[in-house]
Amino acid sequence: MNFISKDLLKRNETLVAVVIALFCIIATIADPRFFSITTVSDLLRASIVIGILAVGAMVVLVSGGIDVSFTAIAVFAMYSSSVLFLSINPDASWPMIFCVSIAFGAFLGAINGVLIALIGLPTLIVTLGTLSVFRGFLLTFIGSQRISDLPPSMRDFSRGVIARGTTEAGNFYSIPWSVLALLFVIVLTWVILQKTMLGRSIYAIGGSVESARRIGINVKWTQFFVYVYVGALAGLAGIIYGSVGRMADPFSLVGLELSVIAAVVLGGARLIGGYGTITGTLLGVALIVIVQNSLIVIGIPTTWQSVTIGLLILIGTGLPAYRAKKVAKNAG
Amino acid sequence: MHENNPAPLVELRSVTKKYSGVTALEAVDFSVRPGEAVCLAGENGSGKSTLIKIISGVEPASGGSIFFNGNEYPKITPRLAASMGVMVIFQDFSLFPNLSVAENIAFGSLLSSELKVFDRSKTVLIAQKALDQIGVDIDLETRVENLSVAQKQLVAVCRALASKARLIIMDEPTTALTQKEVRRLQDIIQMLKLNGVAVIFVSHKLSEVLEVSEKVFVLRNGKKVAEGPASDFDTTKLTYHMTGKDVSLSDPGSLSKDAATLMEVSSLTKHGAFADINFNLRAGEVLGITGLLGSGRTSVAKAIFGLVEPDSGSIRVDGEKLELGDPQKSAAAGIGYVPEDRLTEGLFLTQSIMRNVAIGRLDSHTSGYILNIVSLLDEAQSWLKKLSVKAPNVDAPVQSLSGGNQQRVALARWLARSPRILILNGPSVGVDVGSKAEIHEIIRTLSASGIGILVISDDLPELLSTCHRILVMRDGSIIDSFDRNNVNEGDLAQRLAS
Numbered sequence: 001m002n003f004i005s006k007d008l009l010k011r012n013e014t015l016v017a018v019v020i021a022l023f024c025i026i027a028t029i030a031d032p033r034f035f036s037i038t039t040v041s042d043l044l045r046a047s048i049v050i051g052i053l054a055v056g057a058m059v060v061l062v063s064g065g066i067d068v069s070f071t072a073i074a075v076f077a078m079y080s081s082s083v084l085f086l087s088i089n090p091d092a093s094w095p096m097i098f099c100v101s102i103a104f105g106a107f108l109g110a111i112n113g114v115l116i117a118l119i120g121l122p123t124l125i126v127t128l129g130t131l132s133v134f135r136g137f138l139l140t141f142i143g144s145q146r147i148s149d150l151p152p153s154m155r156d157f158s159r160g161v162i163a164r165g166t167t168e169a170g171n172f173y174s175i176p177w178s179v180l181a182l183l184f185v186i187v188l189t190w191v192i193l194q195k196t197m198l199g200r201s202i203y204a205i206g207g208s209v210e211s212a213r214r215i216g217i218n219v220k221w222t223q224f225f226v227y228v229y230v231g232a233l234a235g236l237a238g239i240i241y242g243s244v245g246r247m248a249d250p251f252s253l254v255g256l257e258l259s260v261i262a263a264v265v266l267g268g269a270r271l272i273g274g275y276g277t278i279t280g281t282l283l284g285v286a287l288i289v290i291v292q293n294s295l296i297v298i299g300i301p302t303t304w305q306s307v308t309i310g311l312l313i314l315i316g317t318g319l320p321a322y323r324a325k326k327v328a329k330n331a332g
Numbered sequence: 333m334h335e336n337n338p339a340p341l342v343e344l345r346s347v348t349k350k351y352s353g354v355t356a357l358e359a360v361d362f363s364v365r366p367g368e369a370v371c372l373a374g375e376n377g378s379g380k381s382t383l384i385k386i387i388s389g390v391e392p393a394s395g396g397s398i399f400f401n402g403n404e405y406p407k408i409t410p411r412l413a414a415s416m417g418v419m420v421i422f423q424d425f426s427l428f429p430n431l432s433v434a435e436n437i438a439f440g441s442l443l444s445s446e447l448k449v450f451d452r453s454k455t456v457l458i459a460q461k462a463l464d465q466i467g468v469d470i471d472l473e474t475r476v477e478n479l480s481v482a483q484k485q486l487v488a489v490c491r492a493l494a495s496k497a498r499l500i501i502m503d504e505p506t507t508a509l510t511q512k513e514v515r516r517l518q519d520i521i522q523m524l525k526l527n528g529v530a531v532i533f534v535s536h537k538l539s540e541v542l543e544v545s546e547k548v549f550v551l552r553n554g555k556k557v558a559e560g561p562a563s564d565f566d567t568t569k570l571t572y573h574m575t576g577k578d579v580s581l582s583d584p585g586s587l588s589k590d591a592a593t594l595m596e597v598s599s600l601t602k603h604g605a606f607a608d609i610n611f612n613l614r615a616g617e618v619l620g621i622t623g624l625l626g627s628g629r630t631s632v633a634k635a636i637f638g639l640v641e642p643d644s645g646s647i648r649v650d651g652e653k654l655e656l657g658d659p660q661k662s663a664a665a666g667i668g669y670v671p672e673d674r675l676t677e678g679l680f681l682t683q684s685i686m687r688n689v690a691i692g693r694l695d696s697h698t699s700g701y702i703l704n705i706v707s708l709l710d711e712a713q714s715w716l717k718k719l720s721v722k723a724p725n726v727d728a729p730v731q732s733l734s735g736g737n738q739q740r741v742a743l744a745r746w747l748a749r750s751p752r753i754l755i756l757n758g759p760s761v762g763v764d765v766g767s768k769a770e771i772h773e774i775i776r777t778l779s780a781s782g783i784g785i786l787v788i789s790d791d792l793p794e795l796l797s798t799c800h801r802i803l804v805m806r807d808g809s810i811i812d813s814f815d816r817n818n819v820n821e822g823d824l825a826q827r828l829a830s
Contacts (some may be wrong), residue, residue: 197442200431200450204439207428214426215440216414274430 012268015316016283023290027297033169034297041173047289048178049074049241049253050260051282052185056233057257058264058281059189063226064206064273065123068257069112069131073231074238075253076138077104081239082248083142085151094153094243101239102232108134109231110224117223131254138250147248154243178240185233190278192229202226206273262309263288266316287312339402340365341499341530342387342418347396349382349554356382358554359396364499369521369531369544371562374551375574375766380534383551384501387532388420389413414444417498421505425488429477434459436476436487440495462490465527466520482513489520493529500524501532506540512624518544539567539793550574575766584618584816585776587800591615594784595667595753597636600645605631606808609645613753613784618775620787620795623805624828630672632805633755633788637669638662649753668746670739672758672788679742681731685721686712688730689744715744719774736760736767743774754778757788772798790828792821804828 028035053070060067081101085092108130115126157177164174193199201222205212213219242248267284269276291308295301300308340363349357357379364370374380385391386398389408397404400416427436437459442450459472468486470479476487485505492500506514521531521544533545542548542562550558550573558565558573591614600609606628613619623629634640636647641657648654655661659669679688689712716726719740721733730741739759746754759775760768775798779785789795795802802819804812804827812827 195450197448197450200435200439200442203431204428207430208426211426211428214422216411216443274428 011280012266012316012320013277013280013283015319016266016268016280016287019312019316020283020287020290023287023294023298027294030298033171034294036167036169036171038167038171038173039294041175043286043289043293044179045176045244046293047285048176048182048244049237050256050263050289051182051285052233052237052240053256053260054263054267054281054285055185055189055278056230056237057260058267058269058276058278059193059202059226060123060230061261061264061269061271062193062206062274062276063202063223064209065116065223065226066261066271067112067123067127067227067230068261069108069127069134070230070234071253071255071257071260072131072134072138073105073108073234074241075250076108076134076142076238077101077235078238078242078253079138079147079248079250080104080142081235082147082150082154082242086147086149090151092151092153094151094157097151097154098236098239102235105235105238106228106232109228109234112231113224113227116227117220131257135254142250144250146250148246150242150246150248154239155246158244158246176244178244181236181240185236186278186282193278198222198225203274206275208274259288259292259309262313266313340399341401342416343399343402344383344386344393345397345399347383347386347393347398349379349386349391350394356554357386357393357551360551360554360556362549362556364530364532366498366530367525367528368546369525369533370547370549371533371535371542371545372549372551373535373570373574378551378574379554380551381503382554384420384503384532384534387413387499388418388501414495417496418501419492419495419497419499420501421485421488421492421503423504425484427476427484427487427491430475432473432475433470433479433487434472437462437490437494440491444495458494459490462494465493466490466523468520482509482516485509485517486520489524493524497529499530499532501534503534505533506535509625514540542567542570552576575769583796584798584800585780587614587617591617594650595636596648596651598646598648600632600635600642600647602631602635602640602642604808605640606635606805609810611803611810611813613786615752615782615784616779617801618779618785618787618799620789620799620802621805622788622790622792622795622802622824622828624790627805628808629788629790629805630757631808633669633757633786636662636786637667637755639669663749666750666752667755668749668751668753669755670742670746670757670759672761679730679738682729684727685716685730685733685741686726688741689715689748691745711748712744715748716741719744719747720770734767736763736771739763739767739771740774743771747778751783753784753786755786755788758791759787759789760791760794768794792824792828795824796821 024035053074056070057067078101081097081104084100085097112126112130115121115130116123160177162175162177162179164172166172193202201212201217204217205219205222209219238253241253245252263284264276264281265271265284266287267277267280267282269280288309291312292305295305295308343363345361346359347357347362348355348359360379360383362383372380372383382391386393386408389410389412392407398408399405405412428439431439434456438455441458442455456472463470466486466489470483470486476484479487489500505517509517518540521533524531542565545562548558548560548562548565548570549556550570552574593612594615595613597612598610601607609632611619621629621632631640635642635656638657638659638661646653647656649665649667652665654665680691686709690708713726721737721740721744730738733741756775760771763771772794775785775787787795787798796816800816802814802816802824803810804814804824814824
């Protein structure tokens with residue numbers, strides 16, 4: 001991808017980056033301590049789960065679909081794999097537990113995939129349905145109790161850090177292992193989207209399903225892959241969430257899906273499909289996370305969080321749309 | 333014709349196609365040789381599309397035999413057809429708006445190479461080679477959504493070439509092109525022929541058909557009615573074969589000298605679109621506005637109807653000043669506008685024919701807040717009848733109709749409001765010859781009843797057979813005004829292009 005292009009100024013990515021930079025400048029003026037490695041490490045840690053989920057959601061949006069069930073998949077995969085290992089092998093290593101959670105996620109994603117790709121049902125309806133079904137199934141058949149004594153290896157995972165330390169001011173910071181998981185997801189997804197025919201087919205389908213079919217792209221298989229992939233990423237995000245929080249809470253995560261989709265849309269992905277970049281998605285995530293965690297620094301009460309996020313979405317996605325409309329009208 | 337007379341690339345012998353009892357094609361023989369350009373002419377429903385679908389493997393034939401390079405194939409699939417080099421360029425081009433020109437061109441050939449890895453530099457190479465083959469230059473990194481229609485078409489042609497096309501089928505390739513772009517397409521077709529690529533050209537625009545193809549093949553009601561070298565045909569003869577009757581070029585009839593002035597447009601200006609537009613429209617007059625795409629003809633039309641807000645100038649209807657930039661006000665002043673792109677601007681495609689007509693008259697069938705649906709529908713029905721819309725069922729969605737009938741529905745909606753001034757933008761775009769003549773007849777009838785009509789078009793024969801006066805626009809200004817009786821097609825074409 002060429003980073004400096006003519007439309008750089010018109011892109012959502014640029015707008016989001018500018019807003020983030022402005023926010024950081026204002027926050028630093030308001031409180032010089034904001035500009036520190038501690039803040040960065042805090043925000044980074046808060047970004048991991050939402051970041052992985054957002055990358056998955058972005059892939060679905062690019063393919064021209066929408067998935068709202070990924071949070072239910074994440075919590076289902078996390079809780080079920082925790083329950084499973086607690087009952088059969090509490091001493092299993094964390095990579096093993098992670099793999100099972102990812103597999104659960106992929107399986108549930110495959111259910112979405114069958115309904116959407118093979119049977120051809122509308123994606124929003126299917127995932128709204130499965131959101132509710134997966135969650136209900138989890139609470140009814142697997143469990144509705146919070147579990148705080150998770151397998152020890154999951155706790156070990158949450159303690160693992162790449163770097164940690166104390167700043168001169170005496171503030172503690174740490175970069176956990178889970179950052180590597182996000183990094184891995186970013187690289188993997190970038191390779192798939194930019195370096196494989198499968199990835200280009202996902203963009204092509206998002207651009208025009210009919211054209212894709214005519215040119216010989218296997219539309220069904222590609223769509224099926226997308227939902228399995230998103231499911232697998234949700235499984236990973238879920239188990240990281242459980243490990244880091246040291247608790248398997250079947251009521252967690254669900255409800256987060258709209259914030260995640262908001263982050264993706266802020267980053268320039270379009271609901272009509274075909275558009276979306278990883279850079280944009282990560283910037284969108286960063287903005288949402290900053291708003292959720294640091295509004296207080298610049299003196300805006302926490303209760304204003306959702307108002308701010310809403311306004312950002314309206315302005316961030318509304319402005320380009322309004323501009324496009326105006327250009328079209330002037331062109332006559 | 334080639335000296336050694338090579339075997340036909342594709343040959344159909346006595347091919348028949350039936351759709352649940354209805355015969356779409358009946359014992360049709362057809363062939364194309366390498367490097368040959370064949371025109372497939374026929375009205376909507378004549379079986380052109382069916383023939384193309386059979387050649388490209390989209391639909392199986394019900395009877396007859398099909399040969400590629402002299403070998404008979406019992407069953408043609410899209411894959412088989414593609415491997416034989418048969419590529420169809422659909423009217424919508426089937427491109428990916430969100431991808432780059434390079435990817436759009438190379439995608440098909442990358443797919444068929446069955447590689448799993450996507451190689452960007454190879455993609456650019458494939459695309460550049462295809463562009464070089466027809467000698468055009470388009471920025472490979474641009475997204476296709478930012479291209480003009482003509483450029484998109486070139487991308488589609490290049491994509492076919494990149495996929496090693498030996499036969500390119502173009503469905504209505506000139507519909508959305510201006511005359512200049514059509515010339516260019518014709519050059520490119522010549523280039524393809526030199527490269528040994530055969531072209532099947534499906535078109536309504538008769539003069540272009542004859543210019544570009546060696547062979548003409550006319551279908552009517554599923555049967556072949558004429559076939560032969562293009563030099564044996566002229567537009568009159570072709571029209572005769574397509575419609576089965578004589579449709580002659582008619583003229584607009586005369587305009588009474590003392591017809592009152594309906595509308596005065598003075599010094600209408602919109603920065604960047606058009607400047608200092610002045611003209612009058614009299615009752616019963618048909619005024620043509622022509623110009624190349626981008627000349628501002630459509631913007632002027634939209635400005636009169638209030639869809640584009642001019643920066644300065646005025647429009648008077650019956651001497652009363654019209655508030656600019658408000659379609660509701662324009663409609664209330666008795667102006668109707670039938671847009672060029674009826675698919676996206678004019679009609680509610682998935683709604684019924686009846687509702688599409690009725691929608692324009694909601695307010696006059698409302699008492700209080702209650703809609704009198706019976707009288708509304710009765711009125712719609714009567715207009716559909718007057719314009720002889722051929723619809724099996726008025727409750728069917730508009731998208732099930734042919735181009736000509738859709739245009740009539742769009743007209744019927746406005747006529748139901750009894751407008752005084754009607755703006756028709758591209759009244760016969762995508763409409764077949766027979767329906768076109770009928771639409772022109774409707775225009776004449778309407779003008780005879782005293783409606784002032786503006787026809788925006790770059791179809792010169794159309795302007796000559798409907799308009800009393802023709803204004804030529806270029807770069808946003810009116811550069812000429814011709815009286816119908818003092819101008820011929822050659823003059824106009826020259827004035828447009830020069």
